[in-house]
Amino acid sequence: MEPVTPEEDYQAKYMQSEERFRKIFSLTSAATKIIDENLVILEVNDALTDLLGYTKEEICGKKILDFACKQYIESWENLQHQMWSHGKPFFKLEACLKKKNGDLVWVHVTTIVYIDGDKRFAYTVLDDYTFMKSYQESEKRLNMSLKYSRMAVFEINLDNGEVMHSEGLKEVIGLNADQDKLDVEGLVNSFIAEDAVELRALFSHLPEESSIDFVGQVDVEHSGLKWVHLQGRMEPGENNAKKLLGTVQDISKEKQADQHKDDFISIASHELRTPITILSGTLQLLDRIKPKDDVKVSGLIDQANKSLKKVTILIEDLLNASKMNEGQLHLNKNLFNIVEAVNECCAHINREGIYKIQVEENLSINIYGDADRIQQVIINFVNNAIKYAPDEKLISVKAVDQGDAVRISVIDSGPGIDHEKAAHLFDRYYRVDSKGSQYSGLGLGLYISAEIIKKHGGEIGVTSENGNGSEFWFTLPKQNPIIEI
Amino acid sequence: MSENKKILICDDDEGILDMLEMVFEDSPYTIIAEQNSLNVKGIVEKQSPDLVVLDLWMPVLSGDQVLQMLRKNPGTKEIPVIIISASREGRQIASNAGATGYISKPFDFQELMNMVNKLIN
Numbered sequence: 001m002e003p004v005t006p007e008e009d010y011q012a013k014y015m016q017s018e019e020r021f022r023k024i025f026s027l028t029s030a031a032t033k034i035i036d037e038n039l040v041i042l043e044v045n046d047a048l049t050d051l052l053g054y055t056k057e058e059i060c061g062k063k064i065l066d067f068a069c070k071q072y073i074e075s076w077e078n079l080q081h082q083m084w085s086h087g088k089p090f091f092k093l094e095a096c097l098k099k100k101n102g103d104l105v106w107v108h109v110t111t112i113v114y115i116d117g118d119k120r121f122a123y124t125v126l127d128d129y130t131f132m133k134s135y136q137e138s139e140k141r142l143n144m145s146l147k148y149s150r151m152a153v154f155e156i157n158l159d160n161g162e163v164m165h166s167e168g169l170k171e172v173i174g175l176n177a178d179q180d181k182l183d184v185e186g187l188v189n190s191f192i193a194e195d196a197v198e199l200r201a202l203f204s205h206l207p208e209e210s211s212i213d214f215v216g217q218v219d220v221e222h223s224g225l226k227w228v229h230l231q232g233r234m235e236p237g238e239n240n241a242k243k244l245l246g247t248v249q250d251i252s253k254e255k256q257a258d259q260h261k262d263d264f265i266s267i268a269s270h271e272l273r274t275p276i277t278i279l280s281g282t283l284q285l286l287d288r289i290k291p292k293d294d295v296k297v298s299g300l301i302d303q304a305n306k307s308l309k310k311v312t313i314l315i316e317d318l319l320n321a322s323k324m325n326e327g328q329l330h331l332n333k334n335l336f337n338i339v340e341a342v343n344e345c346c347a348h349i350n351r352e353g354i355y356k357i358q359v360e361e362n363l364s365i366n367i368y369g370d371a372d373r374i375q376q377v378i379i380n381f382v383n384n385a386i387k388y389a390p391d392e393k394l395i396s397v398k399a400v401d402q403g404d405a406v407r408i409s410v411i412d413s414g415p416g417i418d419h420e421k422a423a424h425l426f427d428r429y430y431r432v433d434s435k436g437s438q439y440s441g442l443g444l445g446l447y448i449s450a451e452i453i454k455k456h457g458g459e460i461g462v463t464s465e466n467g468n469g470s471e472f473w474f475t476l477p478k479q480n481p482i483i484e485i
Numbered sequence: 486m487s488e489n490k491k492i493l494i495c496d497d498d499e500g501i502l503d504m505l506e507m508v509f510e511d512s513p514y515t516i517i518a519e520q521n522s523l524n525v526k527g528i529v530e531k532q533s534p535d536l537v538v539l540d541l542w543m544p545v546l547s548g549d550q551v552l553q554m555l556r557k558n559p560g561t562k563e564i565p566v567i568i569i570s571a572s573r574e575g576r577q578i579a580s581n582a583g584a585t586g587y588i589s590k591p592f593d594f595q596e597l598m599n600m601v602n603k604l605i606n
Contacts, residue, residue, distance in 0.1 A: 274501060277504075280591045280593075
């Protein structure tokens with residue numbers, strides 16, 4: 001083997017390192033280019049051709065600014081000038097490039113100048129952060145759409161009370177955005193005192209209860225109270241961490257619309273009562289002056305009276321339902337005998353003779369409550385039984401002493417109710433639409449009944465099976481109920 | 486035979502007034518019908534009716550306000566007053582203001598007649 005001169009050795013080493021550099025240059029996953037003093041691209045690696053979608057041939061000989069998005073050209077040029085003419089060793093910037101297919105790609109640019117022989121070159125790494133950028137953009141979009149729906153999302157760590165949340169959360173619950181980091185106590189305390197007590201109690205039942213659904217008011221400085229709906233659900237976190245994921249939403253507008261509707265109903269039904277009073281009085285007068293043996297006139301007056309009664313009940317229901325929504329259902333409470341009250345309100349139906357209401361009672365229990373309202377519930381049950389089980393002429397009403405409560409039930413042997421429908425019976429405006437328009441009414445009766453019983457601290461429900469009749473029942477506690485209005 | 490007992494009825498709705506006048510047509514009472522609640526106090530003082538029937542919701546001066554005025558005045562404070570109203574809270578408002586009787590709209594006029602008979606005799 002021929003001896004190697006030092007010069008040749010140096011040459012060989014140089015070639016080796018040059019080769020190593022090229023290898024790294026071409027294999028590195030970061031998009032890289034080399035440019036000369038005139039900013040002309042001399043070399044690019046595969047990562048860069050992948051990034052831009054152009055071939056090596058299409059890129060080499062051009063300048064990187066040929067690919068840059070317009071809004072970055074000026075600042076990029078400026079930085080290049082600083083480096084090439086004012087001796088800055090490198091520069092960095094964030095910019096966007098246009099790919100061959102027209103898509104944009106976001107890059108962190110780092111350019112370093114180096115000297116090879118007597119010439120200056122620059123080496124540039126273009127680090128793709130498009131994914132990050134689109135993630136940031138999508139987060140921004142999410143925050144925007146949350147903001148437009150007056151909503152925010154949160155994640156609460158129940159172990160340490162930490163709250164992570166989207167941008168607008170503090171705004172929704174009426175806190176200043178620049179306030180300290182929010183914890184669960186801060187979230188609860190943003191609600192007005194009485195609501196905060198209730199919400200805190202709900203939180204204390206987590207995680208045994210798996211979700212939270214709460215509507216309350218928060219006090220916003222300078223703009224008064226607003227309504228907030230907070231919902232959350234327990235989600236398993238890492239290492240069994242107890243996490244509540246949920247949303248808060250400003251529902252003031254919805255509440256206001258609801259309020260307007262109720263105000264309207266309240267005023268409209270009140271206004272309707274005056275002409276109804278006149279109608280009813282006129283009919284009573286007509287009845288008084290009619291010729292005694294005129295069957296036709298009597299029949300017409302009866303017919304008019306029946307319709308009038310229906311209209312009156314509808315208006316009463318509307319007014320009651322709107323009042324209930326305003327929380328204005330006032331109870332005039334007194335001690336009264338529940339069995340007497342049951343008998344009293346069934347008497348007229350028995351008198352009419354078409355249906356027979358059989359009252360099974362063997363007890364005398366005094367209840368503290370609003371007798372009129374309780375009778376309203378019983379009458380509603382009985383009327384429903386007549387309405388939905390018209391072929392059954394016997395309806396029984398039972399009163400049972402349960403020790404600390406009394407249970408009243410109205411039983412018919414009609415067609416019964418689907419399990420599925422039974423679940424919605426006490427909802428507002430719900431109607432069992434079993435045979436189309438045969439059943440008139442607004443679907444408010446049971447909703448109102450449920451509100452009345454709840455306000456008395458009792459329970460209400462239905463036991464029914466398709467084909468086997470229905471039992472509508474409610475209970476009333478014997479002691480003064482805790483729930484007061 | 487003594488003079489007919491007098492009943493003053495005040496309701497801002499003409500229809501109700503007309504109807505009530507008709508209701509009491511065959512009764513042994515003389516009806517003074519008034520649509521404007523502002524005039525009630527003056528009429529009561531001048532004509533001293535035996536009973537007053539007031540609607541609750543009336544413009545400017547509501548029935549309970551009229552009632553309170555009557556109750557404050559020694560000359561009129563004993564007069565029986567029936568409040569009629571279509572409002573659910575009517576009963577409470579009426580009793581707070583010192584009403585002798587309360588009837589909710591729409592009413593059975595026999596019911597009103599019975600109450601009138603009871604209070605006036």
